[in-house]
Amino acid sequence: MKNYFCQQGSSKSAEIIPFPLANSLSSSGTNIEALLIDIFTDPTIKTHLETIIEGAIMDILVKSYVANFEVSDNPFDAIYISELKADHITGHDVEKIANYLNIIDLSNTISFDDEWED
Amino acid sequence: MMSGKIDVFLNEEFVERHTLRQGDIVKEVHLLGAINLNALHYSSPAGNPKELASWNVPNKPIFGDAMIVSHSCEIARENMVKVTSIILAPLRDIHKATAKERIDELIKSNLIDQQNPLASFLKYFYIAPNSALEYPDGAIVDFSKIFSVRNKSYDSLLDKKIAQLTQQAASSMALKLALYFHRKGQLAP
Numbered sequence: 486m487k488n489y490f491c492q493q494g495s496s497k498s499a500e501i502i503p504f505p506l507a508n509s510l511s512s513s514g515t516n517i518e519a520l521l522i523d524i525f526t527d528p529t530i531k532t533h534l535e536t537i538i539e540g541a542i543m544d545i546l547v548k549s550y551v552a553n554f555e556v557s558d559n560p561f562d563a564i565y566i567s568e569l570k571a572d573h574i575t576g577h578d579v580e581k582i583a584n585y586l587n588i589i590d591l592s593n594t595i596s597f598d599d600e601w602e603d
Numbered sequence: 604m605m606s607g608k609i610d611v612f613l614n615e616e617f618v619e620r621h622t623l624r625q626g627d628i629v630k631e632v633h634l635l636g637a638i639n640l641n642a643l644h645y646s647s648p649a650g651n652p653k654e655l656a657s658w659n660v661p662n663k664p665i666f667g668d669a670m671i672v673s674h675s676c677e678i679a680r681e682n683m684v685k686v687t688s689i690i691l692a693p694l695r696d697i698h699k700a701t702a703k704e705r706i707d708e709l710i711k712s713n714l715i716d717q718q719n720p721l722a723s724f725l726k727y728f729y730i731a732p733n734s735a736l737e738y739p740d741g742a743i744v745d746f747s748k749i750f751s752v753r754n755k756s757y758d759s760l761l762d763k764k765i766a767q768l769t770q771q772a773a774s775s776m777a778l779k780l781a782l783y784f785h786r787k788g789q790l791a792p
Contacts (some may be wrong), residue, residue: 557686582782584717588722589722599699601637601693
């Protein structure tokens with residue numbers, strides 16, 4: 486990709502860096518017009534931008550759908566994997582649980598005389 | 604330091620009244636856990652016996668207190684990820700426990716993350732007496748009777764919220780819950 490920002494040549498090497506100056510409209514050092522022209526004429530950039538925009542639109546649509554509990558409140562419908570992200574699990578969490586792998590459960594040594602009948 | 608009987612609940616002024624958190628206790632909800640699948644009655648529309656249109660449980664409904672065991676993040680209102688259920692576990696009066704001599708041991712087993720014990724009561728988490736609860740001797744949360752309700756029940760459950768665990772107590776509860784499912788299948792001695 487072309488470099489659209491002004492750069493200073495090295496004072497030691499006196500190297501001149503190519504710069505696509507179609508005009509000098511930008512006073513801040515950024516050639517906006519050249520940037521836009523290249524964006525809309527370069528197929529690679531155009532395709533890339535289209536992908537980003539389509540993804541953003543789909544993201545909004547899916548979030549809007551999922552956020553509408555009246556519509557999507559079916560616990561047994563599809564899982565929207567594209568909307569899921571991994572839960573953060575630290576090594577400490579895993580280690581903590583693993584430390585108790587061989588623990589003996591004493592729960593069956595006590596019961597309750599109530600309406601649950603167990 | 605937290606024991607089985609102290610620092611379990613947040614003081615009244617710190618209880619979050621507008622949100623549900625893991626470890627919250629809700630009162631008088633319909634306890635749906637431990638349903639007998641073999642006792643369910645199914646109904647079909649006339650002329651179409653293969654279509655199951657409705658079902659009922661021919662038992663008296665049990666209402667009682669329960670604890671929210673869903674992770675706090677998972678049931679947060681701002682969470683836009685698909686979360687359709689809120690998971691609960693019923694409370695049981697420890698006064699009705701059959702092995703009274705083991706209750707102290709059960710209470711101490713709440714400290715599982717501090718004592719690193721070789722054995723514990725993984726199915727139960729002890730809840731100390733609290734002015735908001737109707738258990739003079741305390742109660743236990745029974746992980747073996749966990750059930751879920753739709754997230755539409757959020758406001759209903761929030762209205763029934765009567766107590767909130769401290770972060771440390773909620774963490775101990777969650778650890779016990781995790782170990783209840785994680786442990787190797789060894790029989791008690």
